[in-house]
Structures are given as structure tokens and as C-alpha cells.
Amino acid sequence: MSFMDSIAAGLSLVGNVESFLALFVGVAIGTIGGAIPGMSATMAVALTLPFTFAMQPITGILLLLGVYKGGIFGGSIPAILIKTPGTPASSATILDGYPMAEKGEAGRALGMALWASCTADVISNLALILFAGWLASFALSFGPPEFFTLILFSLTIIAGVSGTSLLRGALSALLGLLLATIGLDLVYGTNRFTFGDPNMMGGLNFIAVLIGLFAIPEILAMVWNPTAHVGTARSLGNNRVTFADYRRCFKSIVRGSFIGVFLGSIPGIGAAPSAFLSYSEARRTSKNRDNFGKGEVEGVAASEAGNNGVAGATLIPLLALGVPGDVITAIIIGAFMIHGLQPGPMMFILNVDIIYGLFIGLIVSSFFLFIVGTVAIRGFKYVADIPKRILIPAVLVLCIYGVFAVNNNIFDVGVMFAMGWVGYLMVRYQVPAAPFLIAFILGPLLEDNFRQSMLMSGSDPLILFRGPITWFFWLLTVITVIAIVRAGVRAVRGIPLGGGP
Amino acid sequence: MKFKTFGAACAVSLGLATTAFAEYPERPINMVIPYGAGGATDISARTIAEPLNNAVGRPLVMANVTGAGGATGSVAVQNAKADGYTMLFARVGSHSVNPAMKATLPYTLEDFRFVTVYEINPVACAVSPNSGITSMDELIARVAEGGVTYSSSGVGSLLHIAAVMVLSEFGVTDPLTQTTHIPQKGGGAAATAVLNGTATFLCTNSSALASFVANKQLVPLMVTTAEPVPGFDAPTAADLGKPALHQLVGWTGIAGPDDLPDDVADKWGEWMATATADEEFLDKMTSRGSVIELMDPVRANEFIQGQYETFRKLVDDLGMRIEG
Numbered sequence: 074m075s076f077m078d079s080i081a082a083g084l085s086l087v088g089n090v091e092s093f094l095a096l097f098v099g100v101a102i103g104t105i106g107g108a109i110p111g112m113s114a115t116m117a118v119a120l121t122l123p124f125t126f127a128m129q130p131i132t133g134i135l136l137l138l139g140v141y142k143g144g145i146f147g148g149s150i151p152a153i154l155i156k157t158p159g160t161p162a163s164s165a166t167i168l169d170g171y172p173m174a175e176k177g178e179a180g181r182a183l184g185m186a187l188w189a190s191c192t193a194d195v196i197s198n199l200a201l202i203l204f205a206g207w208l209a210s211f212a213l214s215f216g217p218p219e220f221f222t223l224i225l226f227s228l229t230i231i232a233g234v235s236g237t238s239l240l241r242g243a244l245s246a247l248l249g250l251l252l253a254t255i256g257l258d259l260v261y262g263t264n265r266f267t268f269g270d271p272n273m274m275g276g277l278n279f280i281a282v283l284i285g286l287f288a289i290p291e292i293l294a295m296v297w298n299p300t301a302h303v304g305t306a307r308s309l310g311n312n313r314v315t316f317a318d319y320r321r322c323f324k325s326i327v328r329g330s331f332i333g334v335f336l337g338s339i340p341g342i343g344a345a346p347s348a349f350l351s352y353s354e355a356r357r358t359s360k361n362r363d364n365f366g367k368g369e370v371e372g373v374a375a376s377e378a379g380n381n382g383v384a385g386a387t388l389i390p391l392l393a394l395g396v397p398g399d400v401i402t403a404i405i406i407g408a409f410m411i412h413g414l415q416p417g418p419m420m421f422i423l424n425v426d427i428i429y430g431l432f433i434g435l436i437v438s439s440f441f442l443f444i445v446g447t448v449a450i451r452g453f454k455y456v457a458d459i460p461k462r463i464l465i466p467a468v469l470v471l472c473i474y475g476v477f478a479v480n481n482n483i484f485d486v487g488v489m490f491a492m493g494w495v496g497y498l499m500v501r502y503q504v505p506a507a508p509f510l511i512a513f514i515l516g517p518l519l520e521d522n523f524r525q526s527m528l529m530s531g532s533d534p535l536i537l538f539r540g541p542i543t544w545f546f547w548l549l550t551v552i553t554v555i556a557i558v559r560a561g562v563r564a565v566r567g568i569p570l571g572g573g574p
Numbered sequence: 575m576k577f578k579t580f581g582a583a584c585a586v587s588l589g590l591a592t593t594a595f596a597e598y599p600e601r602p603i604n605m606v607i608p609y610g611a612g613g614a615t616d617i618s619a620r621t622i623a624e625p626l627n628n629a630v631g632r633p634l635v636m637a638n639v640t641g642a643g644g645a646t647g648s649v650a651v652q653n654a655k656a657d658g659y660t661m662l663f664a665r666v667g668s669h670s671v672n673p674a675m676k677a678t679l680p681y682t683l684e685d686f687r688f689v690t691v692y693e694i695n696p697v698a699c700a701v702s703p704n705s706g707i708t709s710m711d712e713l714i715a716r717v718a719e720g721g722v723t724y725s726s727s728g729v730g731s732l733l734h735i736a737a738v739m740v741l742s743e744f745g746v747t748d749p750l751t752q753t754t755h756i757p758q759k760g761g762g763a764a765a766t767a768v769l770n771g772t773a774t775f776l777c778t779n780s781s782a783l784a785s786f787v788a789n790k791q792l793v794p795l796m797v798t799t800a801e802p803v804p805g806f807d808a809p810t811a812a813d814l815g816k817p818a819l820h821q822l823v824g825w826t827g828i829a830g831p832d833d834l835p836d837d838v839a840d841k842w843g844e845w846m847a848t849a850t851a852d853e854e855f856l857d858k859m860t861s862r863g864s865v866i867e868l869m870d871p872v873r874a875n876e877f878i879q880g881q882y883e884t885f886r887k888l889v890d891d892l893g894m895r896i897e898g
């Protein structure tokens with residue numbers, strides 16, 4: 074079948090109201106689901122799954138993909154407005170999005186989040202369509218040693234999001250690493266720091282930690298000092314994103330999209346690390362780097378491009394290899410299997426109509442995301458106008474409900490509050506929360522891949538230097554560390570940062 | 575009785591009174607799935623949910639309570655009130671392998687009352703085509719040369735014990751030292767590890783391998799059932815003269831807390847008989863390589879105990895028990 078035939082076959086499959094409606098509804102459900110704190114994109118997809126059983130395969134899968142894409146964007150709305158990431162992927166958006174909202178630029182931040190998300194979405198979908206085969210074979214060359222070096226390099230982000238003091242950042246990261254060790258040991262299966270409590274055996278719930286760390290301290294601060302905000306009601310301000318903003322951030326958006334595509338095509342990483350990596354790269358190369366973390370629109374653009382860049386690319390290993398790239402695609406592969414479809418190379422031969430139908434649907438989904446996102450921003454931005462004394466208790470209720478619903482477990486709610494106190498103390502003593510989160514996400518990946526590498530080689534560390542990919546990441550790590558040290562030395566000597574590369 | 579009358583009064587006052595309120599079930603039943611959405615247990619549970627719902631006549635509320643290889647969800651049901659309103663989708667990993675391997679598991683088999691086992695999945699072993707291995711004999715020969723590794727979805731998972739048991743049955747005297755276990759974070763990752771050469775082979779449910787085998791990305795070496803598995807061009811355990819491996823299968827069942835009353839268990843027996851007879855359900859399950867075999871509580875218990883004892887013996891013989 075020629076390319077045109079394939080497209081025609083795909084069109085005949087999705088060229089009906091039902092498919093596009095499913096996609097549109099999916100994007101809308103995802104955006105709303107992602108925007109509710111605690112109701113992550115993963116949960117939104119999992120909850121939608123049973124409804125697809127009765128649908129045509131392509132309609133059901135388009136619905137799920139819509140929820141996925143909407144969910145990843147939707148998470149940025151509460152991240153910007155109330156400092157509560159709707160979904161783990163949007164935790165990097167908080168860093169600059171919330172300060173912008175504080176300055177009365179919530180509308181501008183939300184607008185940029187949408188534009189960056191849609192641009193990254195298009196790039197990610199195009200990458201899937203054009204390079205699926207090539208990227209999939211590349212992704213297969215990632216074994217534990219390659220992963221280890223990639224994660225090691227990614228951990229250098231911590232220096233970039235540590236704020237003014239690298240030492241405080243490192244302390245925060247150490248705390249994150251420590252908490253990430255709770256649970257079952259990967260290789261021996263023994264309990265680590267579980268104190269005999271079965272609830273701890275699965276490790277601390279990621280959403281509970283995330284919400285506890287970011288949202289609860291705000292609430293505690295309000296309880297501590299109930300009238301602090303009176304008189305400083307923030308306005309939405311001059312809140313439209315301009316084309317000039319977009320043009321200025323364009324480089325970061327494209328870079329973030331490619332980081333997303335790259336990390337998304339490798340199974341097992343996910344959107345949150347990608348958003349952080351994109352953010353850190355944007356900060357490293359930006360002219361306004363000193364403004365990052367204080368409300369820089371480019372920071373919002375970079376993190377949103379980073380997480381939405383993953384959303385199309387995770388389908389690369391899914392469709393080309395039959396391997397799910399992250400938790401959400403693991404649910405989507407279940408949907409394929411329920412309909413008797415087997416993702417993988419044979420699908421490109423046996424079900425070419427479905428493959429091209431999905432491609433067409435994906436391209437359209439970016440457009441739908443833009444429409445739904447615009448409407449959602451208009452609706453949600455009034456959240457910024459709600460008086461804090463009404464908003465904060467409502468957020469608390471949502472957080473408790475959301476965290477409970479992830480695993481139907483009251484223990485997670487306790488974890489959330491405990492982490493809330495940790496976060497509150499961290500804010501008081503100016504210890505940045507972002508390094509904690511990054512270490513919490515990446516630490517276990519680093520450890521697991523290191524130990525898997527050692528198992529593979531019989532404890533020969535040379536395996537960490539096998540092949541060009543590992544060398545490439547070692548080199549990147551060394552360069553980054555040198556750059557950090559140099560910047561540190563310069564800062565101590567009082568030379569302005571802007572001068573160097 | 576007092577409480578019931580009070581409840582009835584409330585129901586009447588809310589305008590919700592029905593004639594069936596006195597009989598189980600009078601409200602929705604919580605069904606705990608101890609593994610993540612999209613996995614084998616989840617798909618199986620959600621496929622039976624629809625016909626089961628029709629049989630029960632009350633909504634079934636499906637909740638994934640994940641973590642610690644199924645232990646978190648299992649504990650949630652172990653500690654629940656034995657009124658039949660909290661039930662568990664139990665799985666081979668959480669209720670055969672884990673109890674056999676882990677000394678510190680917060681529950682034992684005696685903490686649950688099984689009302690049924692309804693699905694059996696064959697186990698298949700597979701390698702990557704790049705490995706050059708085409709049969710079990712070649713794999714075993716490779717073990718003698720050294721450097722053979724196997725992946726699993728974690729310590730104490732079916733995949734873990736399956737690989738060890740297969741090696742042991744094929745005459746590898748000390749599989750723990752002659753081969754290396756490379757645990758992964760889930761079944762998908764375990765298959766990927768064989769695909770990208772991180773591990774030499776894996777043994778897992780045929781349904782998890784079906785697409786890789788159909789796509790010729792993985793080569794099946796054997797299936798553990800007595801009957802051949804459609805789509806798997808590989809000898810059966812019986813063909814290879816290893817009938818002991820017939821115990822090595824995956825299954826899904828339903829359990830409640832250990833003091834579940836008899837009338838509730840009987841109800842479940844009736845419902846499952848109706849649900850598993852559903853044509854659509856049968857079609858969906860068999861197309862994924864599962865064998866639908868409805869067991870009554872007694873038969874289910876025997877089956878699980880048999881599996882547990884086989885695994886337990888293997889674990890004790892090889893010193894695989896996890897004490898920490």
C-alpha cells in the first residue's frame with residue numbers, strides 16, 4: 074500500500090463525526106481532569122478506560138489519547154493559579170508560573186502554557202509520524218547502563234533549580250533521595266524503611282508527596298497568618314500573552330519539544346523529568362536566567378513544551394514496538410488489547426488503517442487542545458479572583474479528595490499532610506522544593522538502573538562506559554558539572570553571570 | 575436488628591426503599607484490584623465486571639489499590655469487614671508466589687476466603703531472536719556456559735519464580751548462582767529487557783507475550799500447559815516431559831476476608847456461574863489466550879494451596895525465601 078492509500082484508509086476510518094467527537098470530548102475531559110489537583114492525567118485516563126470497551130477500537134483509543142493530551146496540559150492550570158500541580162508532569166510549571174500569577178500575570182502564564190503545549194504537541198506528533206521506526210530502534214538501544222548515564226546527567230538539573238544556594242538545593246535533594254528509598258528493595262525484595270507498615274511497602278505515593286510539598290504549605294501559611302493576604306488581592310493584570318512573548322520563547326519551546334520527544338521515545342522516563350530538563354536547559358541558555366524562578370514567562374514555556382513534547386512521543390515505542398513508554402501508555406496498551414489489537418511492527422502491516430487513523434486523529438488533537446485550552450483558561454482564570462479565604466479551604470478539600478482517590482487509601486492523605494509540614498519548614502528556611510521532587514523522581518531510577526547494570530556485568534563498572542550513548546551522556550555530565558563549578562567560582566568572586574556562556 | 579430497622583427508616587425517608595434491602599447485596603460492592611490499570615489483573619477484572627454486574631444487579635465499584643506487588647490491595651481486603659461488600663481480585667503473584675517467598679508478608683493464605691478462581695493463563699518462556707537460541711535445550715546448554723540472565727516484574731512475582739522453576743525442572747542444579755535475575759519494575763519492562771538484550775529470557779503469562787510473539791520480536795521456547803497455546807509455535811511442558819510445570823500457570827480469582835459468611839460465598843458462586851457463561855466475555859478472554867475455568871470455593875482453594883506448596887518447596891530447596 075502506498076503512502077496515499079494508507080492515508081486514505083486512515084481517513085475512511087476516522088473521517089466521521091463520532092471519532093472527532095470522541096477526541097474532542099477526550100481533550101475536554103483531560104483538561105478538566107488535569108486541572109483538578111490530585112486527579113492526575115493518569116487517573117483521568119484510567120477512569121475513562123472502561124467507557125471505551127463498548128466503542129469502536131479507533132474511537133475508544135482516540136478518546137483515551139485526547140484525555141492524555143488534555144490532562145498533561147490541564148495540569149498547568151492549577152500549577153500556575155494555586156501552586157498545586159494538577160498532574161506530576163506540571164510540577165516544573167510551578168517554578169515560574171506561580172510567581173507570575175502572584176505578580177498578576179496569571180493570564181499571560183496560562184496563555185503561554187497553552188501556546189507552548191500546542192506547539193510541543195504538534196512537534197511531538199510529527200516526530201511520531203515521521204520518525205517512529207527510527208526512534209524506536211534508537212530507544213531499544215537504551216539498556217540499564219545507558220539509562221543510568223542519562224539519569225545521572227538529568228540529576229545535574231538540581232543545580233539549576235536550587236535557587237541562590239547550591240548547598241540548600243543539595244540538602245533538599247538528599248531529603249528527596251532518602252524518602253524515595255522507602256518501599257521494597259528492587260533486587261532483594263526486602264523491606265526498606267517500612268517500619269512493618271504494609272502501607273509503606275509500596276513506597277510513598279508520588280501524588281501525595283507532590284501535593285503535600287507544594288499545596289499544603291500555602292494552606293498552613295494561611296492558617297498561621299490568616300490576614301496576611303488582605304489588601305494585597307492580586308489582579309489578573311494585563312493578562313494576554315503576546316506574539317512577541319511567543320517569539321522570544323520560541324527557541325526554548327522548540328528545544329523543550331525535542332527534549333520531550335527524545336525522552337518520551339525512551340520507555341520508562343515520563344513527562345515530569347522531561348519538563349524539568351527542558352526548564353533547566355532553557356534557564357542555562359537564556360538571557361534572562363536571573364529572572365528564572367521569579368516569574369519568567371520563558372520558564373513556563375520551557376516546562377510546558379517539555380511535558381507536552383512527551384505526549385506524542387510515548388506512542389513511538391507503543392506503536393512501533395508494543396512497549397508502553399510510561400504509566401499512561403501502559404493503560405492505553407490495555408485498551409488496544411481489549412479490542413484485540415496488538416501494537417508492534419505487525420500492526421503497521423495488519424492494521425495500517427488504524428495506525429494512520431491514529432496519526433490523523435493526533436494531528437487534529439493539537440488543534441482541539443488549542444480550542445479547549447483557550448476556553449478552559451477563560452473559565453479557570455477567575456480562580457485567581459476568588460478571595461484566598463474561600464479558595465484555600467476549597468483547595469484543601471480537593472487535595473484531600475484527590476490524594477485519597479489515587480489509591481483509595483487514607484494513609485496517602487496522612488503522607489500528604491506530613492509532607493505538607495516538611496514543605497512548610499522548607500519554605501520557612503528557604504530550602505527549595507524542586508530539587509527534592511527531582512531527586513524523588515530520578516533517585517530510584519538511578520539506583521535501579523545502576524544495580525541492573527551491575528547485575529548484567531557481574532559487578533564490572535566498565536559496563537557503564539559501553540557504547541557511544543553512555544559516552545555521550547558522561548561527556549554532557551562532565552561539561553555541565555564544570556559549568557556549574559565555574560559559575561559558582563565566578564559568583565563567589567563577584568563576576569556577573571551574564572558574561573559567560 | 576435494631577440497626578436494620580433504623581437503616582430501613584432512613585432509606586424510606588430518603589425515598590430509596592427497595593424490597594431487596596434485607597438481602598445481600600443491598601448496596602454497591604467494592605472490588606479491589608491490587609495491580610495497576612492496564613495490567614493483566616486489571617484487564618481481566620474489568621472484562622468480567624460487565625457480565626458480573628448484570629448477574630449481581632448492584633453496581634460493582636472497581637478500585638485499583640496498587641503497590642508492593644499486590645500486597646497493599648490485599649491487605650486492604652484482609653482488614654475489611656467480612657460483609658461481602660469489599661472483595662479482592664486475587665492473582666497468582668499476590669496469593670501464590672508472594673506468600674511462598676516472603677516471610678514478612680503482612681498476610682497469609684488463611685486470611686482470605688476464596689469464592690472462585692475463574693481464569694487460568696498459560697505461562698510461556700521466550701528469548702530474543704538475536705540470542706540465537708531456538709529451543710529449551712539450547713537455553714540450558716547456554717546456562718552451562720554462563721552469563722545467562724532472566725528478567726521479571728520484581729522479586730516475588732510469578733515471572734521470578736517461573737524462570738527459576740523452569741531452570742530447576744530442566745536440570746540446572748543451582749539456578750540462583752548459575753544464572754542472574756535482573757528484576758524490572760513491571761511486566762512490560764521485563765519483556766522490554768529481553769527485547770533490548772538486557773536479559774536473555776523471561777517466563778511470563780502468554781497473554782503478555784502474545785503480541786511480541788506475533789510480531790516475531792520474541793521467540794517462544796515452551797508453554798507450561800499440557801495443551802498447545804494458539805499462536806505459540808512452541809512445545810508444551812508435556813511434550814518436553816516436564817509435567818511438573820503444569821502447576822506453573824497464572825490465574826485470577828475473587829476472595830473476601832477469611833470470615834466471609836457462607837451465604838455471601840454461595841451468592842458469589844451463583845453470580846460467577848452466570849457471568850462466566852457470557853458469550854462476549856468468553857470471546858474476549860479466550861482471544862487473549864486465557865482459559866476460562868470456573869472453580870467452586872473448595873476446588874479454588876485446593877488449586878491455590880497446590881500451587882503454594884509447589885512454590886514453597888522450590889523456595890525452601892533453593893533458599894530463596896526473603897526474610898528481611
